[in-house]
Amino acid sequence: MHTKTLTELSALLHSKQLSATELAQHYLQRIAASDLNAFVHVDPALTLAQATQADILLSQGNAPALAGIPIAHKDIFVTRGWRSTAGSKMLANYTSPFDATVVERLGQDGMVTLGKLNCDEFAMGSANENSFFGAVKNPWDKRAVPGGSSGGSAAAIAARLTPAATGTDTGGSIRQPASFCGVTGIKPTYGRVSRYGMIAFASSLDQGGPIAQSAADCALLLNSMAGFDARDSTSLQHPQEDFRCELNTPLTGLRIGVPREFFTAGLAADVEQAVRAALATYEKLGATLVDISLPKTELSIPVYYVIAPAEASSNLSRFDGVRYGHRAASYDGLTDMYKKSRTEGFGDEVKRRILVGSYVLSHGYYDAYYLQAQKLRRLIANDFQSAFAHCDVIMGPVAPTVAWDLGDKADDPVANYLADIFTLSTSLAGLPGMSIPCGFGQGEKNSQRPVGLQLIGNYFSEAKLLGIAHQYQSATTWHTQIPAI
């Protein structure tokens, strides 16, 4: 049952060959038997109550396509019922009085929530090792990280603990874990998916999106998730579209831009080989490769690691021990209460970013760092516009290596930051990006670890990207492979 696509599950549910309750039970059992630490909160009674509602909806006829299909949410989306922790001690016991817009929309379409997925604390990380609830294991090799920050989401899809998941991507957190776990994920154009109820990290970059087994499944999920939301001040007013509309568009004449800067000395040979093989497959499918340049690629790391911490330091000031979350048990006056609550509630990486962010925003340094970073951000976005004059889509690796070992980079923040080199620029430009599985590398332990192909499109090209990905997935089987766990 858990190998079926969302379209197949939808057909079984609508034809009453399967009930939403049976399906939810099946996945709850798989979750209970798993030792990946992908979920941080499950509540079978809540899930089964939603499944009963979905069965009623299905019995009434003309239920939405997603009705009765289970989904799990990255624990950065707030949910009524399930705790909403952002992977932090600060919110370890927090339950939201409302659902995030994304959760609400998927729920209105009849999807059944399986629970909340582990993630890096406040979505800060590339390995899911910054979670207060412990690291997540990569289902392909339990010695490896699943990627981050949506590590729980990607691991849960790979291990078929849920057929659908939500994730968020601020600098790569949908694409990179999707790549490390051999699953499909899309970060839409900034502003297409509502941020309302998504616990904020860096508001000018944060963007929610689906992670699933295939591009076709992601298209179906995005149909429900995307759309204008008056409660998000940066939500875009763009006509609603069916993201499946280009799934069957042939690739003949497609110009694929291959950025020189994505194939440099830092790229591991096994990743390069898999990505080049995928590009060759695209050529066979009728596309042509165009050599392009994104000259500011390297600058995306310093630029992102100024802007994202700056915004984080501001966003996280709301966690003061008064309004939300953890408060120290004993303290001496108000300032001491703030200090102790924040010292105890935040982990190291979050503190590091608050410090860096406060520094670059402070008087005297604002012009030197923050303002400069903002100017470079514009130039990075301009690079893409120049490139799109010569190509329809950009392709390259998602990350320079396959998943590394748990613990390997846990104490080395800079090593983690450097691994974001190929995903950050897309986020800074606000462009849509995808990761699709395209093969395996060896990793250090000579094991089988997935490689992802990154697809980057121009603004609002999600349907096109999903179509380009679907054509590849119709010709290959990487996305159908399941780890032996």
Ligand code: GLN
């Ligand atoms: N790895 C990046 C960071 O640590 C991106 C995280 C994300 O996209 N949420 O900030």
